[in-house]
Amino acid sequence: MAILFSSVLLILSVSLVISAPPNSLTGLVPSINDNGVLLVPSDNSYYLRIDVDGTGREETVEQIAPEQLQVKGSYGQPFPGSKYLLVTYEAGPNGYVAKYSLSEIHNQVQQLPPAALKTAAG
Template sequence: MPPKLFCLILSILFLNRVTSISATSLAPSIDGNGVLLVPSDNKYDLRVMTDGATREETVEQISPDSLQVKGTFRQTFPGPKYLLVIYDAGTNGYVAKYILSVTQSQIHRLSPAALKTASG
């Protein structure tokens, strides 16, 4: 088979595969071992639960080459303490808010500079 014909056949097969992929194929459905991944239309919802930590996010395809991610991460510590990270990533970059809670009613907000200093 001539190389040009072979490339043409491969291109047709590839384009056929790309156009047959549905929007829900951004990710497969998963439910088990603390992971729940639910695709729908042009997005998917993810929840990952481990000992003391939970991550939840929604990933949406806003254009063929661009995704928008919004989510939270919560880590619990001994006593009534937890760290909450709220994040958003997309075409405008990555933005995160960090909240350290000592009790449910007393919340301390830490700036990124304070977190960098505390981590060394």
């Protein structure tokens, strides 16, 4: 669901950006800060962050010339078996480049001695 929402939001935002006159994105891209979604427009760019259920996406889109966008971002998602996928990407006039890494998630539980817990409790 979060992936579908972020994809739809991205497509709508990019279509608005492409149809906009230079330096006028603030009125076309809405500001959003709700339920793990943050969208912050400025004159010629916007910043998007989506954090839902351990899955996250962060992206900056900038209009570098009329009808030319520069996109930089990352997408991360946990998988069963303590795996985490991180994709970083960049797209612009020179094409699209994506890199990915799959890593282990290490859950480290720090244990405190009983005396420290008693002291912290007062």
